[in-house]
Amino acid sequence: MKKIIVLISVVAAAVLACTSIVMLSGCGEQDYPLEIGGITFEKEPENVVVLDAAAADIMAYMTFDRKLAARSDAVTQPELAEIPSVGSETDPDITRIREKNADLVLCSERISEDAEATLRSYDIPVIKLQIPNTPAEVKTNYGTIAKILAGKNKGAAIGRDSYAKLLLSLEKQKREIEPLSGTGELSTVCYLYLQDKKLEKLTSGSYGNILMGYTNCVNIFSAGNNDLAVSPTEDTINTVVSANPDYIFCSDEATLKAIAATPSMKKLNAVKGKKCWIIPLEDMCRPGITAGKTVATMIRDIYGDNAAAAAQQVTTQKADTKQAATEATGATVDTDSTQPFTFDVNDVQYPDLGDYIHIDEGFLTVDESLFGQELDDVAQRFMPATLFWSGSHPVFSDDAYRILCLPVESPVNYGGYNGGIYLETVDLIFRSNKLVVIQYEKHSEYNAEVVAQAKQRYGTPVSEETERAVWELDGGVSYETCMVHYDNRELDLTDFFTQRYYSPNESPR
DSSP: OTTSOSEEEOOOOOOOOOOOOOOOOSOOGGGOSEEETTEEESSOOOSEEEOOHHHHHHHHHTTGGGGEEEEOTTOOOGGGTTSOBOBOSSSBOHHHHHHTTOSEEEEETTSOHHHHHHHHHTTOOEEEEOOOOSHHHHHHHHHHHHHHHHOHHHHHHHHHHHHHHHHHHHHHHHHHHHHHHOSSOOOEEEEEEEETTEEEEOOTTSHHHHHHHTTTOEETTOTTOGGGOOOTTSOHHHHHHHHOOSEEEESSHHHHHHHHHOGGGTTSHHHHTTOEEEOOGGGGGOOSHHHHHHHHHHHHHHHTTHHHHHHHHHHHHHHHHHHHHHHHHTOOOOTTOOSOOOOOGGGOOOOOOTTTEEEETTEEEEOGGGTTOBHHHHHHHTOSSOEEEOOOOSSSOSTTEEEEEEEOSOOEEOSSHHHHEEOOEEEEEEETTEEEEEEEEEESSOOHHHHHHHHHHHOSOSEEETTEEEEEOGGGOEEEEEEEEOOOTTOSOOEEEEEEEEOTTSOOO
């Protein structure tokens, strides 16, 4: 039974490598028709007008900018400068949009009611996207845009994989500067801009706050910053003076002059040390082709030439770590051995599963963007932690599979190895070094309550029989519940309720 760990390896922290995301090609008949936002799309839109800059940023990141027929004046990315403008984001020139034979207008809630109504009166589909301020909202917009432009299944895969690629690239930049941060307290930072001649700030409810986090600094206006908790009604200037951040980013020269002209702010460390820099406010709100450049600019401003040296140091450390892991995992162990595998459960460091894996009342849900990523990159997401290489598994016994186990709960007592201790884990199953299955096994009978939760979340399964059900999810991902029965003389635990998520490239067993 695979939970008898044949080899334990504490994976050392190392820099994330950008994964080469495999995009699905072709457009099957099942991709269209597609209904989104009450609009039915019979085929791929080819002449898209984008009014919202964040949506344009995402389109360009997914290489859908080839479909752009026009943009609004708010779309100021240099990469899109040659695309014709239709004027204002809120009240665009409808005549120009019609001249472009637009078969889709992508906008935000900023579009005026009159403009939206006029566009719809000409049977031009209008999709209003939420202004993305959280990771979940950004991910949703990636999925929505990709599905409309490439179809339900192909588009879902493109959106999921593109968003995963973006996260990997941002986390790679953060990992590269970690040696410069040391092990002490993190430096502090904030972003300020002028609105109606008053200083305002980017808080934890903004995408800019997320980008600042990739600099390995703490935003003083972040809700999670307990040491510098900020009242919603507290004056921005007083808060900045009290927190005295190490670095300040601001939107433009006017904001920079306002900071310098404020007597109480002249004594700030960032002001005296000339650690105040300009990054346009719009660049802090764009979660596509602009995001990586914005983070790179902030890192260069904060760390200077040291950032490049740190990146080289981390690259060298990663190469050493890979070599050590290769040597360690090259060992072979007889899975039928009666020699006990022992470890001290007090030494187990449980990973932070973040937004990637959730177990709520026994029901496993996962972030599907993990699928297709390489083993090294996935492992780094859950570091620091104690990670286990699993032994053989009766369902995934082929040598092409490797299983990385994440301990997720307190140890469970049972009769067998390790003095009666069994570790519950979520198993990440890789084929050809790509994540293809995420599995959670729990010693119990077939869990009808979890199945009921799955039906509520995913609808009616495509197949259901005694002790097994399978659902087909968007983007080609499958979810399965089943019972696994082990025959192992070393265990008292033999029956496991199992949940598995399969990537589009792996079929349920």
